[in-house]
Amino acid sequence: MKKQKVSSAVIRRLPRYYRHLNDLHQAGVERISSNALGNSLGLTASQIRQDLSCFGEFGQQGYGYNVSTLRDEVADILGMNRGHTAVILGVGNLGRALMENFHFDRSGVALAAAFDVAPEVVGRQVSGIPVYHVDQLEEYLSRQPASIGVLTVPGRVAPGIANRLVQAGVKGIWNFTNIELSLDAPDVVVEDVHFADSLLALSYMISEAP
Amino acid sequence: MKKQKVSSAVIRRLPRYYRHLNDLHQAGVERISSNALGNSLGLTASQIRQDLSCFGEFGQQGYGYNVSTLRDEVADILGMNRGHTAVILGVGNLGRALMENFHFDRSGVALAAAFDVAPEVVGRQVSGIPVYHVDQLEEYLSRQPASIGVLTVPGRVAPGIANRLVQAGVKGIWNFTNIELSLDAPDVVVEDVHFADSLLALSYMISEAP
Numbered sequence: 543m544k545k546q547k548v549s550s551a552v553i554r555r556l557p558r559y560y561r562h563l564n565d566l567h568q569a570g571v572e573r574i575s576s577n578a579l580g581n582s583l584g585l586t587a588s589q590i591r592q593d594l595s596c597f598g599e600f601g602q603q604g605y606g607y608n609v610s611t612l613r614d615e616v617a618d619i620l621g622m623n624r625g626h627t628a629v630i631l632g633v634g635n636l637g638r639a640l641m642e643n644f645h646f647d648r649s650g651v652a653l654a655a656a657f658d659v660a661p662e663v664v665g666r667q668v669s670g671i672p673v674y675h676v677d678q679l680e681e682y683l684s685r686q687p688a689s690i691g692v693l694t695v696p697g698r699v700a701p702g703i704a705n706r707l708v709q710a711g712v713k714g715i716w717n718f719t720n721i722e723l724s725l726d727a728p729d730v731v732v733e734d735v736h737f738a739d740s741l742l743a744l745s746y747m748i749s750e751a752p
Numbered sequence: 753m754k755k756q757k758v759s760s761a762v763i764r765r766l767p768r769y770y771r772h773l774n775d776l777h778q779a780g781v782e783r784i785s786s787n788a789l790g791n792s793l794g795l796t797a798s799q800i801r802q803d804l805s806c807f808g809e810f811g812q813q814g815y816g817y818n819v820s821t822l823r824d825e826v827a828d829i830l831g832m833n834r835g836h837t838a839v840i841l842g843v844g845n846l847g848r849a850l851m852e853n854f855h856f857d858r859s860g861v862a863l864a865a866a867f868d869v870a871p872e873v874v875g876r877q878v879s880g881i882p883v884y885h886v887d888q889l890e891e892y893l894s895r896q897p898a899s900i901g902v903l904t905v906p907g908r909v910a911p912g913i914a915n916r917l918v919q920a921g922v923k924g925i926w927n928f929t930n931i932e933l934s935l936d937a938p939d940v941v942v943e944d945v946h947f948a949d950s951l952l953a954l955s956y957m958i959s960e961a962p
Binding site: 548551553554556557558560561619620621622624626634635636638639640642643644645646648649650651689690696713714716729730731733735736737738739740741742743744745746747748749750751 | 758761763764766767768770771829830831832834836844845846848849850852853854855856858859860861899900906923924926939940941943945946947948949950951952953954955956957958959960961
């Protein structure tokens with residue numbers, strides 16, 4: 543099937559669909575109407591049907607959606623079965639928080655290695671993940687390619703490290719540095735986790751709340 | 753002026769406007785057309801004019817926008833001058849990362865105190881912020897109210913702590929726990945920083961990249 547161009551709003555909703563369907567599945571729910579799915583996600587049924595129609599035909603008139611089937615299909619759309627692997631750059635507080643507390647595997651991503659420069663962490667393991675010196679980045683990735691680079695380094699070194707990751711073949715950068723990366727690589731995607739934007743949105747919503 | 757209901761997409765774009773206008777101002781740019789502003793943000797000029805029209809009239813036909821004026825107006829819309837104060841719950845890796853590396857003040861928020869249960873951190877300061885035992889939360893907030901609670905506790909205690917924050921009068925929760933909070937307080941807003949949703953969006957974009 544030739545897919546249409548998918549808007550970024552739809553892309554942002556897909557992970558929520560996945561998460562919610564997974565919760566429903568684990569709660570033993572076997573099928574759900576688009577109305578009920580919409581209600582619990584704060585969307586209309588037609589919005590959900592329209593979002594999913596970007597990717598093919600799902601569900602059945604009068605029956606709704608089979609929860610586990612739709613969950614698996616959304617997982618597939620999200621690329622969760624593509625065997626993505628990640629390396630993390632920067633084992634400071636934030637890098638360590640992700641390594642110790644974030645379940646990469648639940649998003650279909652295998653975290654393979656970490657890189658830093660600090661002698662007290664290089665050569666050790668954090669949550670079972672080996673930490674190498676950043677000088678070994680290119681050699682490591684030439685042996686064990688990764689599709690995702692997680693950027694938790696200080697902002698001042700972010701552009702340089704990002705470019706090294708791109709040169710070494712990563713396809714996407716998960717950027718926690720609050721630095722806007724301008725990469726000379728149109729095929730590499732950057733996903734920014736922008737804490738300040740999020741806090742400002744909260745500030746707006748508080749200020750506008752009744 | 754009676755404001756119209758502002759869509760969440762507009763709310764998400766406002767912090768980017770602010771950030772970009774602030775960068776322009778610091779680079780010495782005094783005025784900018786909506787075309788140029790749109791180009792650098794990947795939006796159309798009419799999109800920008802439409803977004804801003806939710807809040808009043810800005811800019812001038814044939815002149816464009818005065819950068820510092822518009823920046824200040826967007827800051828005002830975002831509630832950056834409302835004197836928001838925050839407390840942070842949970843001084844683990846993530847809490848510590850925010851305390852040490854995130855500039856709350858640049859978003860117009862004063863981080864006043866932190867709370868945890870671990871003896872090795874309670875009674876100390878992290879980046880100049882005092883850390884109290886979580887048992888002192890209500891007493892502290894009764895003396896020094898805060899509008900924002902930053903939630904970086906383990907997921908299993910998140911709902912309980914969130915409800916205590918709400919009872920103690922916070923207006924918004926910045927939720928890093930990956931737990932969907934259901935608060936019995938319609939006037940309290942929750943902003944989720946959902947790492948898994950972000951990683952899944954990146955996984956999708958990588959899988960779809962040319």
